[in-house]
Amino acid sequence: VKVTTDVEKCQGHGRCYDLAPTVFDADEQGRVMLLVAGDISDDLRGEARNAVDNCPEHALALTD
Amino acid sequence: MDARTSREPQELYAMLRTHAPALRKEGTGVIVSRRTDVLDQVLRNPEIFSSGLGAAELGNIRPLIPLQIDPPEHRKFRMLLDPLFAPKQVRELEESVAELVSELIDSFSGTDEIDFVQQFSLPFPSQVFLTMMGLPLADLPALLDMKDGIIRPHVKLGTGVRHPDADAYREATGRTIYAYFDDVLDHRGPGGNNLLSAFLEAEMDGIRLTRNDILDICFLFIIAGLDTVSASLDCFFRYLAEHPDRRAEIVADPAIIPDVVEELLRWETPVMTVSRIATRATEVAGCPIAAGEQVLPLLGSANTDEDGFSDAGSVQWDRTKNSHHAFGVGIHRCLGSHLARLELRVALRVWHARLPDYRIKPGVDFVHTAGVRSLLSFPMVLGASA
Numbered sequence: 057v058k059v060t061t062d063v064e065k066c067q068g069h070g071r072c073y074d075l076a077p078t079v080f081d082a083d084e085q086g087r088v089m090l091l092v093a094g095d096i097s098d099d100l101r102g103e104a105r106n107a108v109d110n111c112p113e114h115a116l117a118l119t120d
Numbered sequence: 121m122d123a124r125t126s127r128e129p130q131e132l133y134a135m136l137r138t139h140a141p142a143l144r145k146e147g148t149g150v151i152v153s154r155r156t157d158v159l160d161q162v163l164r165n166p167e168i169f170s171s172g173l174g175a176a177e178l179g180n181i182r183p184l185i186p187l188q189i190d191p192p193e194h195r196k197f198r199m200l201l202d203p204l205f206a207p208k209q210v211r212e213l214e215e216s217v218a219e220l221v222s223e224l225i226d227s228f229s230g231t232d233e234i235d236f237v238q239q240f241s242l243p244f245p246s247q248v249f250l251t252m253m254g255l256p257l258a259d260l261p262a263l264l265d266m267k268d269g270i271i272r273p274h275v276k277l278g279t280g281v282r283h284p285d286a287d288a289y290r291e292a293t294g295r296t297i298y299a300y301f302d303d304v305l306d307h308r309g310p311g312g313n314n315l316l317s318a319f320l321e322a323e324m325d326g327i328r329l330t331r332n333d334i335l336d337i338c339f340l341f342i343i344a345g346l347d348t349v350s351a352s353l354d355c356f357f358r359y360l361a362e363h364p365d366r367r368a369e370i371v372a373d374p375a376i377i378p379d380v381v382e383e384l385l386r387w388e389t390p391v392m393t394v395s396r397i398a399t400r401a402t403e404v405a406g407c408p409i410a411a412g413e414q415v416l417p418l419l420g421s422a423n424t425d426e427d428g429f430s431d432a433g434s435v436q437w438d439r440t441k442n443s444h445h446a447f448g449v450g451i452h453r454c455l456g457s458h459l460a461r462l463e464l465r466v467a468l469r470v471w472h473a474r475l476p477d478y479r480i481k482p483g484v485d486f487v488h489t490a491g492v493r494s495l496l497s498f499p500m501v502l503g504a505s506a
Contacts, residue, residue, distance in 0.1 A: 111443055
């Protein structure tokens with residue numbers, strides 16, 4: 057499973073890096089930055105799912 | 121709005137969604153209440169629903185920056201301002217914000233009755249603001265007068281909302297705000313550790329802020345920075361005073377406070393609506409809207425719509441899917457949202473560690489103001505009930 061981010065949709069709400077700080081971080085503008093490349097490990101999947109579910113802009117997704 | 125509806129507007133929102141998802145209110149505009157309409161029709165279409173001057177009457181002569189700026193110019197201002205309010209910057213304030221909360225609580229320790237508004241919710245975010253801007257604490261009363269003179273001049277004057285005297289008072293207050301910050305900026309340069317100096321220094325791709333730009337930002341901050349966190353605290357502490365069992369959960373486990381803040385932001389939606397103006401004839405939820413007409417997307421209704429939240433009508437701290445829109449969505453997402461979250465989390469944490477028991481003074485009935493849901497007074501009894 058991979059995490060994808062849509063930087064066009066991101067408005068810097070910051071829910072993702074708040075809820076899943078090992079998967080996401082903020083850039084200088086407060087917009088999303090992905091910390092993991094490629095498939096995410098099983099132990100981070102719950103955290104990542106939580107971030108995806110709480111993004112007000114639907115800017116994140118989990119894909120197989 | 122009657123007292124009960126002002127405290128619990130969720131029922132009214134539900135009624136609107138069911139019976140009048142786009143309701144034209146004469147003299148106000150078209151109120152939009154269904155979640156998909158609020159988000160996808162109105163807020164995510166700034167080319168049809170403009171935020172420009174005229175979308176709200178706030179006593180200003182130029183558009184407020186960045187609130188009343190449309191794309192593409194909007195992007196430039198957010199590029200310059202977002203870094204100043206990014207999570208990393210805001211996190212550095214945590215300790216001083218916690219100290220301020222403690223000091224305010226110290227100031228009324230030993231008393232068993234306070235006015236939560238005058239003694240806590242009003243001074244707390246305002247003092248954070250003054251510190252960030254590098255303004256003297258002695259200016260607080262003047263700044264609060266400016267804020268109230270813009271947001272609710274009718275309350276200050278005791279007139280109706282649309283009374284001509286109230287409009288004149290708002291405009292006069294607007295002139296006072298420009299003059300106040302013009303004078304402050306005359307004596308301010310870059311290099312200081314405060315937001316005004318940061319505005320003077322901000323630069324991206326050769327673009328800098330002009331004096332008027334900075335005045336238009338400061339004008340917005342007086343309104344947005346002083347009132348919205350106060351209103352959030354009024355809503356949150358009223359809810360927690362009314363629900364001692366829910367409050368006990370916070371006292372027992374302060375680690376849930378970030379979730380509590382998100383759920384109360386969703387449930388209470390302290391800024392119940394924002395405002396847009398139609399740039400051309402269009403339609404929302406079957407309701408024709410004329411060019412130039414005002415449209416009010418109800419954030420509070422979107423946040424309590426079953427369409428977006430399971431069991432939307434119940435308050436759940438452990439809600440796993442809570443993509444609420446209390447800070448708006450789209451390009452105008454609240455610039456100060458990270459600061460607001462920090463202030464709210466710290467306030468709940470420090471307060472409940474020191475004052476786990478409080479209640480609304482018996483016999484008191486209060487009304488939240490419409491729009492931004494402040495309280496004018498909140499008599500609170502401290503300590504365990506007898």
